[in-house]
Amino acid sequence: xxxxxxxxxxxxxxxxxxxxxxxxxxxxxxxxxxxxxxxxxxxxxxxxxxxxxxxxxxxxxxxxxxxxxxxxxxxxxxxxxxxxxxxxxxxxxxxxxxxxxxxxxxxxxxxxxxxxxxxxxxxxxxxxxxxxxxxxxxxxx
Amino acid sequence: xxxxxxxxxxxxxxxxxxxxxxxxxxxxxxxxxxxxxxxxxxxxxxxxxxxxxxxxxxxxxxxxxxxxxxxxxxxxxxxxxxxxxxxxxxxxxxxxxxxxxxxxxxxxxxxxxxxxxxxxxxxxxxxxxxxxxxxxxxxxxxxxxxxxxxxxxxxxxxxxxxxxxxxxxxxxxxxxxxxxxxxxxxxxxxxxxxxxxxxxxxxxxxxx
Numbered sequence: 355x356x357x358x359x360x361x362x363x364x365x366x367x368x369x370x371x372x373x374x375x376x377x378x379x380x381x382x383x384x385x386x387x388x389x390x391x392x393x394x395x396x397x398x399x400x401x402x403x404x405x406x407x408x409x410x411x412x413x414x415x416x417x418x419x420x421x422x423x424x425x426x427x428x429x430x431x432x433x434x435x436x437x438x439x440x441x442x443x444x445x446x447x448x449x450x451x452x453x454x455x456x457x458x459x460x461x462x463x464x465x466x467x468x469x470x471x472x473x474x475x476x477x478x479x480x481x482x483x484x485x486x487x488x489x490x491x492x493x494x495x
Numbered sequence: 496x497x498x499x500x501x502x503x504x505x506x507x508x509x510x511x512x513x514x515x516x517x518x519x520x521x522x523x524x525x526x527x528x529x530x531x532x533x534x535x536x537x538x539x540x541x542x543x544x545x546x547x548x549x550x551x552x553x554x555x556x557x558x559x560x561x562x563x564x565x566x567x568x569x570x571x572x573x574x575x576x577x578x579x580x581x582x583x584x585x586x587x588x589x590x591x592x593x594x595x596x597x598x599x600x601x602x603x604x605x606x607x608x609x610x611x612x613x614x615x616x617x618x619x620x621x622x623x624x625x626x627x628x629x630x631x632x633x634x635x636x637x638x639x640x641x642x643x644x645x646x647x648x649x650x651x652x653x654x655x656x657x658x659x660x661x662x663x664x665x666x667x668x669x670x671x672x673x674x675x676x677x678x679x680x681x682x683x684x685x686x687x688x689x690x691x692x693x694x695x696x697x698x699x700x701x702x703x
Contacts, residue, residue: 376584
């Protein structure tokens with residue numbers, strides 16, 4: 355990994371890689387892309403959750419590979435400021451993603467069945483039953 | 496800085512640093528551009544979150560398995576990955592001061608980028624033509640918003656690339672142009688990183 359950083363210039367420019375580091379990154383990326391595609395296209399594992407987890411793991415590893423070999427990230431670039439801004443972004447990103455999914459999932463599970471039917475467009479199944487469906491949104495129903 | 500200075504009372508006081516900082520022009524561009532990329536990253540994070548919430552709201556329409564052709568996505572991914580490595584080769588030629596080589600590899604990168612866009616537009620056209628446009632369901636709205644935003648980034652990356660090619664042709668490999676090639680390199684590789692998230696979360700995890 356060390357050779358990815360060696361060509362950094364002293365004047366604060368983005369450090370460049372050399373041929374070897376680019377090729378290493380490329381070959382690793384191809385492998386890390388091909389494996390999850392093969393896994394999913396061949397039907398995946400028995401457990402869907404396991405397949406999803408493995409695929410996600412490959413993505414995370416590949417993102418790290420890209421950061422090191424293509425974006426030439428290292429701890430010392432720009433006096434460490436790139437890493438600090440990356441970490442800050444990751445924190446905000448995790449709060450946004452986890453928060454959104456959590457809150458929205460919570461709202462979803464607390465939704466009344468009637469409302470889900472309305473949204474899904476299945477509400478007209480019981481049209482003849484009583485009054486006009488979809489108009490009574492009072493929580494007392 | 497703290498050293499006392501002999502100035503006459505009517506003269507305005509002037510402080511000097513012991514050593515005047517000398518920054519060459521554009522020294523802060525890489526970090527500044529990195530900050531931009533990070534904020535761009537947050538845009539994509541929100542679009543991913545939207546997709547995560549709405550991705551299973553089909554509104555009686557088709558789901559991911561019915562719509563996505565993984566072979567097409569694999570081809571698309573290959574295009575973007577190849578464009579990343581060819582951009583790397585362009586950078587290597589620039590380091591050696593080989594302007595011809597730089598321009599050649601930048602053009603090849605643009606070609607791969609354009610191929611990616613054509614395949615994506617083909618997919619979009621196919622979907623919309625079959626009646627599965629963004630207005631069909633919440634899933635498709637969030638899908639088009641996320642993948643479309645990425646595609647828009649690639650489009651502007653290609654525009655930037657051609658502007659840069661014209662600049663290099665006109666002014667040669669000046670320091671400013673080198674800096675611009677480096678900055679576009681960050682942008683281009685960043686888009687590839689976002690695409691990893693897209694093909695994993697939208698396409699692969701959608702069709703498991």
